[in-house]
Amino acid sequence: MLTYNKKKNLLELYKYQYSLQDVQEPNLYRDNFNYDEVPKVTFNYRLVPMNCPDEIWITDTTFRDGQQARAPYTVDQIVTLYKMLSRLGGPKGKIRTCEFFLYSENDRKAIRACQEQGLKFPEITGWIRATKEDFKLVKDMDLEECGILVSCSDYHIFNKLHKTRKQAMDGYLEVVKAALDMGIRPRCHFEDVTRADFYGFVVPFAQELRHLMEEYQIPVKIRFCDTMGYGVPYPGATLPRSVPGIIYGINHFGQFPSELIEWHGHNDFYKAVVNATTAWLYGASSVNCSLLGIGERTGNTPLEAMVMEYAQIRGTLDGMDPTVITEIAEYYEKELGYKIPERTPFVGADFNVTRAGIHADGVAKDEEIYNIFNTAKILNRPLGVEINKNSGSAGIAYWLNHNLQLEGNTKIDKNAPEVALLKDWVDKQYEDGRVAYISKEELIAAMQELTPHLMAYIKE
Template sequence: MKTYRDYDDLPKIELPYGKEVSISDSTLRDGAQMPGIVMRSKHKVQIYEYLHMIGIEKLETFVYNERDRKAIKLMQDKGYEFPEITGWARANPADIDMVLNVDGIEETGILMSVSDPHIYDKMKLPTREAAQEKYLNALQYAVDHGLRTRAHIEDMTRADNYDFVFPLVEKILEIDPDCTIRICDTIGYGIPFMNVDEPYGIPTIVKYLKNELGAKNIETHCHDDFGLAVANSLAGYWHGANWSNVTYLGIGERAGNAEMEKLLVFLKRRIKGFEKYDLSCLVEFAKFMEKEIGIRIPRNKSVVGQNVFAHESGIHTAGVIKNPFTYEPYPPEIVGGQRNFLIGDSSGIEVLKFKVQETLKEMMDVHIEVDKNDKRLRNIQADIQRLFNEDERVSCISDEEIRAYVKKYFMFNPIVDQELHRREDDESPDNTI
């Protein structure tokens, strides 16, 4: 019989191919394109610091202007082995020259737009063949100048893959067999389910690149317009991709990208033998992004939201107090979070008892066990419920308010009770109550 009463009891999943999978970051490239935010050099360097603390293998960044190059130099001055700083270029020699002019960059991505709207309307190219020639020439130029390459196959999930994209990838691999083929789900049309054919099926696309074309390095870059970016990234890993390109908090154009923190937690907590990333700074990283970059983080956002380890309702809080495994998917310290019990209109006596005992310990520096039927505890509960019943309260009871209730009922009442008992004793004929 299987017993699951602790995190360590739960079985972990194995990746089907049993190969090493890695993460590359685009927070400083795609994420920086998010409307309404501006990343200064100091912000980029601090983000780089967090990525290093986590153990992310690569990041990509623009090299177009002095601000970009200044940030790169500051990151390189840290002397870290990882994340490796890589470049990004459009498919022309001039852009690749900009990458080559930055000392220390040995790899670049090359944008290769493959859907018809991008080829004909955005780029104003006359034919698909013209687009292919442009992309292959740029790739050859990068390889000839000693760069490792990534082919960013833009809008692949809305393109004619069998007749155009797959033949293009075949030619890319002839030029650079080690080229990383990035599947760009640019508008979020990708589907993570098996047996969905191209252009949508991420499993189908990955398996074709791996099994039919022999691509050694396959990477997903998924946008979240339909809310499937993380699922599509995981589907990529499941069917043979060895890289996923993500951003922290999923920032980026429109609905953003696959969220790094979600992918990290899934890999570390759910996948067997996956220990290479340190997630203990994730909450701190999120607070930095909120304060310094201006990214608003919903309270209920997975992994880093304020409510992830907050408990209010009676059933949940009672369960967590007795065994956190009951209602928490992983311990808060894994991501640098902190458990928090809140008193609200759905809270029960267990969480109130816990908060009162916690407050008494803070005030008196000693643990005091309070019975849940203690009249003083029940009086506090009645006072709080009265606030909610009379519709006077629309928020949780703060720790400061709990402290005031404890002072009122536990610090003052015992003195009153003691005086009352003394008078009653004096009036009792046999000195008994």
């Protein structure tokens, strides 16, 4: 079947048919995945086109996958974070959905409490195993969409489920039909897709899902789960590890529209963020994330990172409020007792703090020299300077001006006598064997002794 692509002004072959390859032995891609070696990335140099959708968005799994990596949140904590997610996503719903477990009483109470907030976004969705009995939980919670686990690599089909590909596919389709019969929008979680036979199982399965979608006239979503973080963004990389190949393949050969394609990545090889952005660029409308990247093993794609990725590739925040990111980070540390690594981008205590004197000197002349963007405006996180043995006079002067909020004529120059006094005190600390940085409280105590006239500028 030929169709005319109005975007590209070319004729395209529209109908592709891929048959399930019901192999007798599992394809474990041993050339890529020798368990006793670091996995290999292979290339065939086949390039697929970028095809960023008209609309892209973020979905959240903080209370599902994220909750598998920490103590369960209380109902009140979930409601607080859910409302923050709504504010962060803004009026256009750039954080589109938020998924929950349905099994425990605490999960169901949290869903009810979030539903009572009456917020349009993020939409509350569920997650269940691929069993028909679990759909009663979905209906009882008045949810319109639910995720279904449909493991798709031979590692899972043969070695975990002990089934053939046909048995697995038939079972999955039966569960999807049960969801559609109940009027529930299924979201099929293609677990371990980056070790799956793409044209032998993934595409044929997706085509069967598309036939069901056409029959029932109910959307069926596909969430590609890079369960082990094996995905790579490199042009010309081979399947099953190629993120561009997976997204383009399901969009073009599987004929799944972008708005029904979602990427869910893990960070085992430090690629969660770049893989999620790559999924957007090659045709997935949706990327699935968790707050602070909390998730199994090395974690999920950090939601706050994808807010910044969105702004970079779209040139706008589209109504999102990134200052809420700072509120979320403070809530995790102060209320949940979660220690965020200090150098974590956007949320760590030190992400926009400099300690080197030469950097502080540059910042004092023009903050833009050593700050990634106006963090005070965008994240409500002013740039900071921490004092240690390398801070020098410039660092101490910047610290004083920043913490005492001195502007214009009141600003202290790095050659000022007050700076010299405090620098001598700092140098003495390190000459005596100190290693740690000097806290704000210690510097204020030193000011009280050495430069008491500056204490009048300290705000309570």
